[in-house]
Amino acid sequence: MAKQRLVLTFPHKVVEEPITYHLIKDYDLVVNILRAKISPQEEGRLMIEIEGEKNALNKGIGYLKRLGVRTQPLAQDIRWLETRCTHCTLCVPLCPTGAILVDRDKMEVSFDKDKCIACGACIPVCPYKAIEILF
Amino acid sequence: MAKTIAEINKKIKKGEAVVVTAEEIIDIVEEKGVKKASQEVDVVTTATFGPMCSSGAYFNIGHSKPRIKLEKVYLNEVPAYTGFAAVDILIGATSLPEDDPRNRVHPGDFAYGGGHLIEDLVAGKDIKLVATSYGTDCYPRKNLETWINIKDLNEAVLFNPRNAYQNYPVAVNLSDKVIYTYMGTLQPKLGNANYSSAGQLSPLFNDPYYKTIGIGTRIFLGGGIGYLVWQGTQHNPGVARTKGGIPRSSAGTIAVMGDLKKMSPEWLRGTSLRGYGASLTVGIGIPIPILNEETLQYTAVKDKEIYTQIVDYNKTYPEGGSESLGEVNYAQLKSGKITFQGKEVPTASLSSYAKARKIAAILKDWIKKGEFLLTEAVKLLPSADSGVTFKPLKERPIR
């Protein structure tokens, strides 16, 4: 048995697709949805844990890719190091979920862990290594 | 009535000076008017905190026994410049270790360079020095490997040939691929617009014609005290200006120096710009003495009165151009989005307004406590009518 935690990003046209149903029915996988976020303006995002026989797991992921779903391994934790952050705001537009917030009066940045899907997009952008990912 | 710097300093020494930041002065002028405010306020503090690549430090390590005339020097693997006398070393913010992969796998990370080294040095960390030389009769030694620490150096001086740009373009990317620039990662098709200025808090916006700022001006530098020593390289005061005198594109710059030993890693930060290189983020604060109504009027400038140009960093900038795609002001940029070419574009900044605000407050505090006196510039910076310009390179092929 193998297990993987993934962040799935899927385009509009796939949002209607019963992805989890197919993963379970056709590939005999155990699917545990950790977090889902689909909004009309955005792409869909699903954080899942899938478990199953190694071959089936790979085939299941292959099925997702054929559908045009982007898969990324899910980090366990994202840490924002407040003392290293200069509040420049450079990372802000790159965050797909608005987890990095800016108080526009103070021009100060804060981090909303609940909104973070641990995609890692902000990490290489920060010039001061103020965001860390822990796998 | 006009005031002199000597009069202001007298008040500072007595702890009676009225000092406000370049943000606070905006409301004061709105409330009291220019005339009254200029009588009441003595000093306005300005500040900026952003990546400034044209920064570096020089120091003297003292002589070893036997002596060595340093030729090739690496500090934590970062190459330094030694073309001076035997044990004087210069390190620039963008210098990279020879084995750094750079952009071989694009975009490179540039995790450690000269800027990071300067931050570590200032933080009091031991630095590994590896040096070689050719040996002379008076300097026989050919190899030196030792730890050095800032506290043992004879002189350690931050010396930045170009800092605190008076205005800077907004970088965008019109192409359909991501690009990695010194203005940050730019998403395709106007995915984001990156700027880098503290706007209404930024020093040279508050004295746009350099009527008080010049050689010898005492400043906050990297958490310590420094001095303005020359106009910065690429000083370009003659660009188009608004009615209020604010340059509409990159204009004045300053060269600064100060005692590195008294500075702090909080205000000198090693910086990694993905796909571009290493740099140093520098904190600078400049006090503006309020000598008359005119100097005060300039300090009351607001973000929405300061305009800058939007430039395509995919084609225009790399090809040596600077043609503008349009103009925006800093109030728009700071709101988090601008509307441009019919599209809502999120904005991001490289320089930190929050940190600039903190520096302006620290400098205000120093002056109020009487710990920091103002200086009269020995010579003001060349202004808009000086004829000083920033010229492109005229290439003359060598045959």
Ligand code: SF4
């Ligand atoms: S990892 Fe960074 S970019 Fe991704 S959601 Fe979390 S905060 Fe946003």
Ligand code: SF4
């Ligand atoms: S890029 Fe880094 S320093 Fe700037 S706001 Fe984001 S986390 Fe903070």
